[in-house]
Amino acid sequence: MTKPPPTLHRREVVAMLLADRGDLLVVAGLGSPAWDCTAAGDHPLTFPLWGAMGQAAMTGLGLALARPERRVLVVTGDGEALMGLGALATIGVQRPGNLALVVLDNERYGETGMQATHTAHGVDLAGVARACGLPWAFTVTGPEGLPELREAIRARPGPGMVVVKVLPEKLPLTFPPKDGAFLKSRFRDALLAEEGEGAGTRP
Protein backbone atom coordinates (compact mmCIF):
# COMPACT_ATOMS: atom_id res chain seq x y z
CA MET A 1 0.00 0.00 0.00
CA THR A 2 1.48 3.33 -0.99
CA LYS A 3 0.93 6.44 1.06
CA PRO A 4 -0.98 9.31 -0.52
CA PRO A 5 1.29 12.30 -1.05
CA PRO A 6 0.78 15.09 1.50
CA THR A 7 -1.27 18.06 0.38
CA LEU A 8 -1.44 20.28 3.46
CA HIS A 9 0.62 23.44 3.87
CA ARG A 10 1.99 23.69 7.41
CA ARG A 11 1.53 27.43 7.74
CA GLU A 12 -2.11 27.20 6.74
CA VAL A 13 -2.65 24.44 9.29
CA VAL A 14 -1.00 26.43 12.08
CA ALA A 15 -2.81 29.64 11.13
CA MET A 16 -6.09 27.72 11.33
CA LEU A 17 -5.17 26.24 14.73
CA LEU A 18 -4.19 29.59 16.22
CA ALA A 19 -6.96 31.73 14.71
CA ASP A 20 -9.24 33.07 17.43
CA ARG A 21 -6.97 31.38 19.94
CA GLY A 22 -8.89 32.60 22.97
CA ASP A 23 -7.10 31.68 26.17
CA LEU A 24 -4.92 29.04 24.52
CA LEU A 25 -1.33 28.66 25.81
CA VAL A 26 1.12 27.53 23.14
CA VAL A 27 4.55 25.89 23.25
CA ALA A 28 6.30 25.72 19.87
CA GLY A 29 9.05 23.18 19.20
CA LEU A 30 12.31 24.39 17.75
CA GLY A 31 12.75 25.01 14.06
CA SER A 32 9.94 25.21 11.56
CA PRO A 33 7.06 24.86 14.06
CA ALA A 34 8.35 27.92 15.90
CA TRP A 35 8.59 29.84 12.63
CA ASP A 36 5.08 28.64 11.67
CA CYS A 37 3.62 29.86 14.97
CA THR A 38 5.40 33.20 14.56
CA ALA A 39 4.11 33.54 11.00
CA ALA A 40 0.62 33.15 12.44
CA GLY A 41 1.36 36.07 14.77
CA ASP A 42 3.95 36.56 17.50
CA HIS A 43 2.11 36.31 20.81
CA PRO A 44 3.14 36.68 24.47
CA LEU A 45 1.41 33.39 25.31
CA THR A 46 3.34 31.43 22.73
CA PHE A 47 6.67 30.13 24.03
CA PRO A 48 8.89 29.27 21.07
CA LEU A 49 11.83 27.00 21.81
CA TRP A 50 15.10 27.83 20.06
CA GLY A 51 16.81 24.78 21.55
CA ALA A 52 16.27 21.88 23.96
CA MET A 53 15.25 19.60 21.10
CA GLY A 54 12.92 16.93 22.40
CA GLN A 55 11.54 19.01 25.27
CA ALA A 56 8.52 20.69 23.65
CA ALA A 57 6.02 18.08 24.83
CA MET A 58 7.46 18.05 28.36
CA THR A 59 7.38 21.84 28.52
CA GLY A 60 3.74 21.61 27.56
CA LEU A 61 3.17 19.01 30.28
CA GLY A 62 4.78 21.20 32.93
CA LEU A 63 2.62 24.11 31.84
CA ALA A 64 -0.55 22.03 31.66
CA LEU A 65 -0.03 20.66 35.17
CA ALA A 66 0.66 24.16 36.50
CA ARG A 67 -2.41 25.64 34.80
CA PRO A 68 -5.12 22.98 34.75
CA GLU A 69 -7.77 25.60 33.96
CA ARG A 70 -6.06 26.65 30.71
CA ARG A 71 -5.86 24.76 27.43
CA VAL A 72 -2.25 24.05 26.44
CA LEU A 73 -1.23 23.31 22.85
CA VAL A 74 2.20 22.03 21.86
CA VAL A 75 3.03 22.53 18.18
CA THR A 76 6.12 20.66 17.13
CA GLY A 77 7.72 18.67 14.32
CA ASP A 78 8.35 15.00 13.69
CA GLY A 79 12.09 15.21 14.31
CA GLU A 80 11.60 17.07 17.60
CA ALA A 81 8.91 14.63 18.73
CA LEU A 82 11.09 11.64 17.86
CA MET A 83 13.91 12.99 20.01
CA GLY A 84 11.59 13.05 23.03
CA LEU A 85 9.45 9.94 22.55
CA GLY A 86 9.68 9.13 26.26
CA ALA A 87 7.68 12.28 26.95
CA LEU A 88 4.64 10.59 25.42
CA ALA A 89 4.96 7.81 28.01
CA THR A 90 5.30 10.38 30.79
CA ILE A 91 2.27 12.30 29.50
CA GLY A 92 0.36 9.04 29.26
CA VAL A 93 1.00 8.47 32.95
CA GLN A 94 0.06 12.01 34.05
CA ARG A 95 -2.90 12.35 31.66
CA PRO A 96 -3.58 16.08 31.96
CA GLY A 97 -6.97 16.73 30.39
CA ASN A 98 -5.95 20.20 29.18
CA LEU A 99 -2.96 19.19 27.02
CA ALA A 100 -2.99 18.70 23.27
CA LEU A 101 -0.10 18.09 20.90
CA VAL A 102 0.13 18.72 17.18
CA VAL A 103 3.02 17.21 15.24
CA LEU A 104 3.59 18.83 11.87
CA ASP A 105 5.04 15.79 10.12
CA ASN A 106 6.89 16.50 6.88
CA GLU A 107 9.00 13.36 7.39
CA ARG A 108 12.09 15.54 7.18
CA TYR A 109 14.63 17.35 9.32
CA GLY A 110 13.70 20.66 7.75
CA GLU A 111 16.38 22.85 9.28
CA THR A 112 19.35 20.66 8.40
CA GLY A 113 18.82 19.83 4.75
CA MET A 114 15.55 17.92 4.55
CA GLN A 115 17.00 14.56 5.54
CA ALA A 116 14.44 11.82 6.16
CA THR A 117 13.20 11.24 9.72
CA HIS A 118 11.98 7.91 11.02
CA THR A 119 8.41 8.81 10.06
CA ALA A 120 9.50 8.70 6.41
CA HIS A 121 10.25 5.05 7.03
CA GLY A 122 6.86 4.31 8.54
CA VAL A 123 7.20 5.11 12.23
CA ASP A 124 3.69 6.04 13.33
CA LEU A 125 3.79 8.78 15.98
CA ALA A 126 0.04 8.68 16.58
CA GLY A 127 0.34 4.94 17.15
CA VAL A 128 3.12 5.56 19.66
CA ALA A 129 0.94 8.09 21.46
CA ARG A 130 -1.97 5.66 21.65
CA ALA A 131 0.31 2.92 22.91
CA CYS A 132 1.49 5.32 25.62
CA GLY A 133 -2.06 5.69 26.85
CA LEU A 134 -3.09 9.03 25.39
CA PRO A 135 -6.90 8.87 25.14
CA TRP A 136 -6.88 9.99 21.54
CA ALA A 137 -4.30 10.30 18.81
CA PHE A 138 -4.81 10.28 15.08
CA THR A 139 -3.21 11.31 11.81
CA VAL A 140 -4.59 13.87 9.39
CA THR A 141 -3.47 13.54 5.78
CA GLY A 142 -5.68 16.00 3.94
CA PRO A 143 -8.05 18.94 4.25
CA GLU A 144 -11.00 16.68 5.09
CA GLY A 145 -9.40 16.07 8.50
CA LEU A 146 -8.93 19.72 9.48
CA PRO A 147 -12.32 20.35 11.16
CA GLU A 148 -11.81 17.36 13.45
CA LEU A 149 -8.23 18.51 14.10
CA ARG A 150 -9.35 21.92 15.30
CA GLU A 151 -12.19 20.53 17.39
CA ALA A 152 -9.97 17.96 19.06
CA ILE A 153 -7.13 20.36 19.79
CA ARG A 154 -9.34 23.05 21.22
CA ALA A 155 -12.04 21.11 23.05
CA ARG A 156 -11.55 17.36 23.39
CA PRO A 157 -10.52 16.15 26.86
CA GLY A 158 -6.87 15.27 26.63
CA PRO A 159 -4.13 14.51 26.61
CA GLY A 160 -4.28 13.92 22.90
CA MET A 161 -2.12 14.18 19.84
CA VAL A 162 -2.72 14.84 16.17
CA VAL A 163 -0.09 14.11 13.57
CA VAL A 164 -0.61 16.29 10.51
CA LYS A 165 1.13 15.13 7.37
CA VAL A 166 2.39 18.27 5.64
CA LEU A 167 4.29 19.09 2.48
CA PRO A 168 8.09 19.25 2.82
CA GLU A 169 8.29 22.96 2.01
CA LYS A 170 11.12 25.42 2.42
CA LEU A 171 9.44 28.57 3.66
CA PRO A 172 10.55 32.05 4.70
CA LEU A 173 12.22 32.00 8.13
CA THR A 174 9.79 33.94 10.28
CA PHE A 175 11.70 34.24 13.53
CA PRO A 176 10.24 34.93 16.94
CA PRO A 177 12.31 37.02 19.35
CA LYS A 178 15.57 35.23 20.16
CA ASP A 179 16.14 36.44 23.72
CA GLY A 180 15.14 33.47 25.85
CA ALA A 181 14.88 35.39 29.11
CA PHE A 182 12.58 37.87 27.37
CA LEU A 183 10.40 35.11 25.94
CA LYS A 184 10.15 33.44 29.33
CA SER A 185 9.30 36.61 31.25
CA ARG A 186 6.91 37.83 28.58
CA PHE A 187 4.97 34.58 28.72
CA ARG A 188 4.92 34.25 32.50
CA ASP A 189 4.08 37.86 33.17
CA ALA A 190 1.24 37.87 30.63
CA LEU A 191 -0.20 34.66 32.02
CA LEU A 192 0.04 35.64 35.66
CA ALA A 193 -1.43 39.05 34.91
CA GLU A 194 -4.42 37.38 33.24
CA GLU A 195 -4.77 35.06 36.21
CA GLY A 196 -4.55 37.98 38.61
CA GLU A 197 -1.49 36.68 40.35
CA GLY A 198 0.66 39.76 40.16
CA ALA A 199 3.45 39.06 37.73
CA GLY A 200 6.90 40.29 38.54
CA THR A 201 6.21 40.86 42.21
CA ARG A 202 9.31 39.08 43.45
CA PRO A 203 11.52 41.28 45.62
Add this chain to the structure above:
Amino acid sequence: MDLHPHPTADLWPAAAHGALRTHGVRAVGYVPDAGLREILLLCQEDPAIRAVPLTTEEEGIGLAMGAWLGGEKAVLLFQSSGVGNLVNALGAVRECSFPLVMLATMRGEEGELNPWQVPMGRAVPAVLEAMGVLVRRVEEPGEVGPAMDAALRLAYESDAAVAVVLSQRMLGIKSFQPEVEP
Protein backbone atom coordinates in the same frame (compact mmCIF):
# COMPACT_ATOMS: atom_id res chain seq x y z
CA MET B 1 5.36 1.38 55.61
CA ASP B 2 8.68 1.80 57.37
CA LEU B 3 10.12 5.03 56.01
CA HIS B 4 13.39 4.60 57.84
CA PRO B 5 14.78 1.15 57.20
CA HIS B 6 18.32 2.36 57.83
CA PRO B 7 18.76 4.06 61.21
CA THR B 8 21.90 5.85 60.02
CA ALA B 9 20.06 7.50 57.12
CA ASP B 10 19.12 10.29 59.52
CA LEU B 11 16.24 12.65 58.89
CA TRP B 12 17.49 14.41 55.77
CA PRO B 13 14.63 13.20 53.56
CA ALA B 14 12.10 14.83 55.88
CA ALA B 15 14.16 18.02 56.03
CA ALA B 16 14.50 18.19 52.24
CA HIS B 17 10.81 17.47 51.78
CA GLY B 18 10.03 20.17 54.32
CA ALA B 19 12.08 22.65 52.29
CA LEU B 20 10.09 21.76 49.16
CA ARG B 21 6.87 22.42 51.06
CA THR B 22 8.11 25.66 52.59
CA HIS B 23 8.96 27.03 49.15
CA GLY B 24 5.65 25.98 47.61
CA VAL B 25 7.05 23.41 45.21
CA ARG B 26 4.06 21.83 43.48
CA ALA B 27 5.69 19.16 41.34
CA VAL B 28 8.67 16.86 41.65
CA GLY B 29 10.00 15.17 38.53
CA TYR B 30 12.11 12.14 39.26
CA VAL B 31 14.03 9.15 38.09
CA PRO B 32 14.31 6.84 41.09
CA ASP B 33 17.44 6.02 43.02
CA ALA B 34 17.93 3.93 46.14
CA GLY B 35 19.22 7.01 47.94
CA LEU B 36 16.05 8.91 47.03
CA ARG B 37 13.67 6.21 48.21
CA GLU B 38 12.48 7.97 51.34
CA ILE B 39 12.10 11.48 49.97
CA LEU B 40 10.23 10.07 46.98
CA LEU B 41 7.83 8.31 49.33
CA LEU B 42 7.30 11.56 51.24
CA CYS B 43 6.59 13.44 48.00
CA GLN B 44 4.30 10.74 46.63
CA GLU B 45 2.29 10.75 49.85
CA ASP B 46 2.06 14.56 49.98
CA PRO B 47 -1.20 15.86 48.46
CA ALA B 48 0.43 19.28 47.91
CA ILE B 49 3.09 17.82 45.60
CA ARG B 50 2.60 16.00 42.33
CA ALA B 51 5.27 13.35 41.86
CA VAL B 52 5.99 12.91 38.15
CA PRO B 53 8.02 9.85 37.14
CA LEU B 54 10.20 10.53 34.10
CA THR B 55 11.65 8.16 31.52
CA THR B 56 14.87 10.19 31.44
CA GLU B 57 16.18 13.06 33.53
CA GLU B 58 16.15 15.37 30.52
CA GLU B 59 12.36 15.35 30.59
CA GLY B 60 12.57 17.10 33.93
CA ILE B 61 14.02 20.18 32.27
CA GLY B 62 10.95 20.60 30.09
CA LEU B 63 8.73 19.89 33.08
CA ALA B 64 10.45 22.54 35.19
CA MET B 65 10.47 25.13 32.39
CA GLY B 66 6.79 24.60 31.69
CA ALA B 67 5.89 24.76 35.36
CA TRP B 68 7.69 28.08 35.77
CA LEU B 69 6.04 29.51 32.66
CA GLY B 70 2.76 28.59 34.36
CA GLY B 71 3.71 30.28 37.62
CA GLU B 72 4.61 27.11 39.53
CA LYS B 73 7.76 25.41 40.76
CA ALA B 74 8.90 21.92 39.78
CA VAL B 75 12.02 20.40 41.33
CA LEU B 76 13.98 17.43 39.97
CA LEU B 77 15.29 14.41 41.87
CA PHE B 78 17.59 11.84 40.28
CA GLN B 79 20.76 9.82 40.57
CA SER B 80 23.97 11.53 39.52
CA SER B 81 24.31 9.41 36.37
CA GLY B 82 21.32 11.33 35.06
CA VAL B 83 23.37 14.52 34.91
CA GLY B 84 24.74 13.27 31.61
CA ASN B 85 21.23 13.09 30.19
CA LEU B 86 20.50 16.74 30.98
CA VAL B 87 23.22 18.54 29.15
CA ASN B 88 21.74 19.97 25.97
CA ALA B 89 18.45 20.86 27.65
CA LEU B 90 20.36 22.79 30.33
CA GLY B 91 21.37 25.17 27.56
CA ALA B 92 17.78 26.37 27.40
CA VAL B 93 17.67 26.83 31.16
CA ARG B 94 20.74 29.02 30.99
CA GLU B 95 19.78 31.01 27.93
CA CYS B 96 16.32 31.75 29.32
CA SER B 97 17.49 32.18 32.95
CA PHE B 98 14.95 29.65 34.14
CA PRO B 99 15.12 28.92 37.87
CA LEU B 100 15.92 25.26 38.47
CA VAL B 101 16.58 23.14 41.54
CA MET B 102 17.87 19.59 41.30
CA LEU B 103 18.69 17.10 44.05
CA ALA B 104 21.11 14.43 42.87
CA THR B 105 22.31 11.40 44.80
CA MET B 106 25.87 10.44 43.93
CA ARG B 107 27.02 7.21 42.40
CA GLY B 108 30.54 6.34 41.36
CA GLU B 109 32.18 7.49 44.55
CA GLU B 110 33.36 5.92 47.77
CA GLY B 111 32.18 2.34 48.12
CA GLU B 112 30.82 2.10 44.58
CA LEU B 113 30.24 -1.48 43.50
CA ASN B 114 29.66 -0.82 39.79
CA PRO B 115 32.72 0.45 37.91
CA TRP B 116 30.57 1.69 35.04
CA GLN B 117 29.13 4.30 37.40
CA VAL B 118 32.51 5.83 38.09
CA PRO B 119 33.21 7.89 34.92
CA MET B 120 29.91 9.81 34.99
CA GLY B 121 30.09 10.19 38.75
CA ARG B 122 33.52 11.80 38.49
CA ALA B 123 32.33 14.17 35.77
CA VAL B 124 29.19 15.40 37.57
CA PRO B 125 30.46 18.71 38.98
CA ALA B 126 32.39 19.63 35.84
CA VAL B 127 29.44 18.88 33.56
CA LEU B 128 26.98 20.83 35.68
CA GLU B 129 29.30 23.79 36.07
CA ALA B 130 30.07 23.82 32.36
CA MET B 131 26.34 24.35 31.73
CA GLY B 132 26.05 27.15 34.26
CA VAL B 133 24.59 25.16 37.15
CA LEU B 134 25.71 26.07 40.67
CA VAL B 135 26.74 22.91 42.51
CA ARG B 136 26.29 22.59 46.27
CA ARG B 137 27.83 19.36 47.49
CA VAL B 138 26.58 17.98 50.80
CA GLU B 139 28.52 15.54 52.96
CA GLU B 140 26.51 15.58 56.19
CA PRO B 141 22.84 14.62 56.60
CA GLY B 142 22.14 17.64 58.78
CA GLU B 143 23.20 19.96 55.96
CA VAL B 144 20.69 18.68 53.41
CA GLY B 145 17.68 20.64 54.63
CA PRO B 146 19.53 23.97 54.89
CA ALA B 147 21.20 23.34 51.52
CA MET B 148 17.84 22.68 49.86
CA ASP B 149 16.34 25.75 51.49
CA ALA B 150 19.21 27.90 50.26
CA ALA B 151 19.07 26.38 46.78
CA LEU B 152 15.33 26.98 46.46
CA ARG B 153 15.73 30.55 47.65
CA LEU B 154 18.59 31.24 45.27
CA ALA B 155 16.88 29.65 42.29
CA TYR B 156 13.45 31.19 42.60
CA GLU B 157 14.48 34.60 43.82
CA SER B 158 17.52 35.03 41.58
CA ASP B 159 16.71 32.94 38.49
CA ALA B 160 19.57 30.53 39.10
CA ALA B 161 20.05 26.84 38.32
CA VAL B 162 21.27 24.96 41.38
CA ALA B 163 22.12 21.31 42.00
CA VAL B 164 22.34 19.94 45.52
CA VAL B 165 24.56 16.87 45.26
CA LEU B 166 24.53 14.32 48.06
CA SER B 167 27.76 12.41 48.50
CA GLN B 168 27.75 8.64 48.34
CA ARG B 169 29.68 8.53 51.58
CA MET B 170 26.86 10.38 53.30
CA LEU B 171 24.17 8.23 51.74
CA GLY B 172 26.01 5.14 52.85
CA ILE B 173 26.74 1.83 51.27
CA LYS B 174 23.71 0.44 53.05
CA SER B 175 21.44 2.66 50.97
CA PHE B 176 22.33 0.53 47.96
CA GLN B 177 20.83 -2.88 47.81
CA PRO B 178 23.13 -5.30 45.94
CA GLU B 179 20.40 -7.90 45.59
CA VAL B 180 18.26 -5.59 43.48
CA GLU B 181 20.73 -3.09 42.04
CA PRO B 182 23.60 -4.58 40.02
